Amino acid sequence: MDKKDLEESRARAREARKAINSGRIGDSYHSGRYTGAGSPKAQTAVEKKKDPAFLKTIITLLAVALVLGAVALWLILGSNEEIFVEKNVPDKAVGTPVNEAGLEIHYLDVGQGSCTLIKCDDEAMLIDGGPDAKGTFVQKYLNDQGIKKLKYLVGSHYDADHVGGLDVVIYKFDCETVFFPDYLRNDTKASRDIADVLKEKSLTPVHPVVCDSYKLGGGFFSFIGPLDGPLGTGSRDQNEYSLSLIFYYGDKSFIFTGDAPESSENEMLSGGSNLKADVYLAGHHGSSSSSSEAFLEAVKPDAAVISCGKDNDYGHPHDSVLKRFEKRGIKVYRTDLNGTVILRSDGKNIEFSTER
Numbered sequence: 001m002d003k004k005d006l007e008e009s010r011a012r013a014r015e016a017r018k019a020i021n022s023g024r025i026g027d028s029y030h031s032g033r034y035t036g037a038g039s040p041k042a043q044t045a046v047e048k049k050k051d052p053a054f055l056k057t058i059i060t061l062l063a064v065a066l067v068l069g070a071v072a073l074w075l076i077l078g079s080n081e082e083i084f085v086e087k088n089v090p091d092k093a094v095g096t097p098v099n100e101a102g103l104e105i106h107y108l109d110v111g112q113g114s115c116t117l118i119k120c121d122d123e124a125m126l127i128d129g130g131p132d133a134k135g136t137f138v139q140k141y142l143n144d145q146g147i148k149k150l151k152y153l154v155g156s157h158y159d160a161d162h163v164g165g166l167d168v169v170i171y172k173f174d175c176e177t178v179f180f181p182d183y184l185r186n187d188t189k190a191s192r193d194i195a196d197v198l199k200e201k202s203l204t205p206v207h208p209v210v211c212d213s214y215k216l217g218g219g220f221f222s223f224i225g226p227l228d229g230p231l232g233t234g235s236r237d238q239n240e241y242s243l244s245l246i247f248y249y250g251d252k253s254f255i256f257t258g259d260a261p262e263s264s265e266n267e268m269l270s271g272g273s274n275l276k277a278d279v280y281l282a283g284h285h286g287s288s289s290s291s292s293e294a295f296l297e298a299v300k301p302d303a304a305v306i307s308c309g310k311d312n313d314y315g316h317p318h319d320s321v322l323k324r325f326e327k328r329g330i331k332v333y334r335t336d337l338n339g340t341v342i343l344r345s346d347g348k349n350i351e352f353s354t355e356r
């Protein structure tokens with residue numbers, strides 16, 4: 001799916017919604033009532049005219065009209081996939097942003113680790129869940145945000161600073177689709193906890209491949225990595241198999257690469273995906289092993305968010321990376337200095353706010 005398809009899809013959604021609101025299509029789709037004989041109009045007809053033949057004709061005509069209306073609605077909405085998949089959703093939830101901004105991305109301050117909440121229109125997804133000790137913090141944050149359900153949950157890779165807190169989230173929230181790399185580790189507590197909770201909640205993880213795309217509200221995201229999996233028994237580090245994606249909303253885009261190092265960035269560069277993004281969650285917490293010059297040249301971000309703990313043991317972010325950002329005029333936000341970083345976008349502009 002490309003952006004043009006999505007734009008067309010959105011335009012059709014807007015038209016359909018306008019038609020619903022103006023009464024041109026009627027509310028039968030929303031209420032789920034397709035029984036012509038029981039409709040208020042049919043009852044009125046019964047009261048006006050008791051003639052059984054006439055009544056039968058009226059009911060038949062109404063039924064035919066309703067079926068034709070349903071078919072027309074199906075033809076209009078059929079290609080819009082998930083936007084209209086939900087049954088009997090409240091009118092405001094159909095393909096229209098319910099808040100002014102449309103998109104919010106919360107880069108949570110989880111100390112040394114990474115956890116990003118994306119709220120798009122009326123739907124939400126989470127990329128990583130921070131370390132084990134932050135599981136309940138993430139749970140409370142999601143509760144405070146009014147999140148009841150995560151349409152998607154992405155575990156970029158099995159390092160504890162990314163999936164440590166995810167078991168709590170998966171346990172406490174309704175997660176529709178969960179993404180994990182196509183191998184399962186069982187040699188760490190974090191990865192064993194994930195395996196346990198997936199089993200308990202009867203969730204089968206999806207292992208995405210590059211170009212797999214999914215809708216969230218009026219936005220969508222496409223996986224851009226990893227390109228060379230699975231981990232198998234090779235000598236490569238699991239960071240190199242970080243699930244990486246770009247989220248698109250209107251004219252704006254946001255890139256997430258987990259702890260993917262330069263070797264993986266090079267694969268993404270040679271993989272053919274357009275990596276341009278307005279905001280970059282700095283790979284591997286701003287480590288010098290990521291954010292190569294070539295990668296930054298392709299992404300060309302206006303802003304970078306670095307998710308790292310204050311005075312962490314790894315020296316993240318590394319000075320060399322901060323210098324690369326500075327040289328390119330990339331505005332930097334850091335969770336260790338700024339706390340949780342929130343951006344809001346209407347698809348045309350992006351506004352940042354920070355906890356401190």
Ligand SMILES: [Zn+2]
Binds near residue numbers: 113161258284285
């Ligand atoms: Zn990490």
